[in-house]
Amino acid sequence: MTEIFLVGATGSLGSRIAAGLLREKARVRALVRPQSSGSEQVRALVGQGLDIVEGTLADPTEQLAQAMAGAEVVVSAVQGDADVIVQGQANLLRAAEKAGVPRLIPSDFAIDLFRLDDGDNVFLDHRRAAHEAFAGTHVAVTSVLNGAFVEVMTAPFLEIVDWEAGTFGYWGDGEQPCDFTTIADTAAYTVAVALDPGSAGRPIRVAGDVLSMKEFHAALERGTGRRLRLHRHGSVDDLAAEIERRRATASHPAQYVALQYTWGMVSGKGKLDPLDNDRYPAVRPVSVTEFARRIAF
Template identity: 40%
Template sequence: MTMTILIAGATGDLGGRIINALLERGANVRALVRPGTDAAKVAKLEQRGVTIVRADLSDVPGLTQACTGVSCVVSALQGLGDVIIDGQSTLLDAALAAGVPRFIPSDFSSDYTQLPVGYNRNFDLRRSFNQHLDTKAGIAATSILNGAFAELLTYSIPFLDFKKKQIGYWESADWRVDFTTMDNTAAYTAAVALDVSSPRILRIASFQISANELAPIAEDVMHQSFEVVRLGSRDELAAYNQRERTAHPEGEQDVYPNWQRSQYIHSMFSVQNNPLDNDRYPDITWTSVRELLATRR
């Protein structure tokens, strides 16, 4: 029997990719969109056979109706506490009321279960929601931890800085960072949504790579030299992040203030996905760092 999957955050980048992956696997897809969502985005989904359900994250009856008959709810929501904790909690309650058996929260991050509270604000929000999720009987959850989105490597971040022509790292040049492309993450999420036996946590990475490993590949693909540069220790980076957060409290109202971006970098150099669950779905082809960097040339 064909499963019906509900996607929250359907008009976002990751949400849209998850929908594409689900359609490729033959699933029925419902897209939860807020009233007032851009009509052109909604029309594109409808043209692909996606069922549109309009409901605000505070609309319990509307959310419950949206969840009725659904095999799994996938949350690709992004935001602060009002979305990640409050909105997802309301969506979870609606899923429970509708008898939905499975829920995939919007984690999609480094393995925050290995990090102490306070080192990454956005991960702490996810931790709080998952603590609430684990108190709910009658629904099974799967968190997908994918490290950093690999597309970051094409944006000139400190780990691969095209302007400075350097590979920047913290602590150790041999520390391997987890990266997963958005398409790989979406394909894996679609497989999990249709897998009734999926466990509580799954860890994936398109590739794991250190500064020392990245340098020669970047030089070969980009045809330029890159210097491997130590930018400090993890403790120094954590202390810097705390100072910046204290100095810029206005960032607490922003999903990605500068200090939060730096907290993500600290997480990348603090935790690793081990062991990986990449082999759970053999039909997924994982993108290599070489393939990714070739798209930037």
């Protein structure tokens, strides 16, 4: 029975990874922050067989190493700023080294962050900085890269779909292929990667669907049966200028980072290529059309 140490089990992605691993009969021990350990969600996962240990990524390395002793893989699905993504995950890696855990899946789950440059996306800069902090380790680090969560791409935060106004706005020429994967399918791929020792030490790139923005628009219309008036905001360079405008006055990166994700997609710079979907044929991801059909917007 594969033993997994999971961090972020109370999150949107991590909770699905926990449930998926337990369905595959893995033994899963999750590091859960004390303030989150009493939640209904944690109780439900414990009912499915999850073991929990209270703590945070800021705990002493030795304590984290003891918590993960015996695990074959550490999976991180945390979210946060540099203190969590860089310092916290570097501490997790050092603990894995001490505990002799051979593999780590860090919390990347994005467009191809390895093809981006510093400054292109503040949150993905943190993830590359974490990889720099991992350098020289004997722990095999495997990134799971999934493009964009479909749930996020259809949320107001991304400023693409306005369900109330019935509009769909895009940047660029609308023809650049982009990678889309639902949260559930990203979790399913992560489970498959965690249980696949052959994935050790290299990025795994997967996508539930590959669509241009114009095709994304058509898929949402087809799936929901709703008409979304198409609107072009401007070119990829116009988008870069808009990001700079917002960055100049922002009090927090959250005020412009959504546009940075969009830029990474519509510029083609963060495109996943080649895809490793065929390595995991048991995962049958849903298309954007199917996703839209299932969700009532």
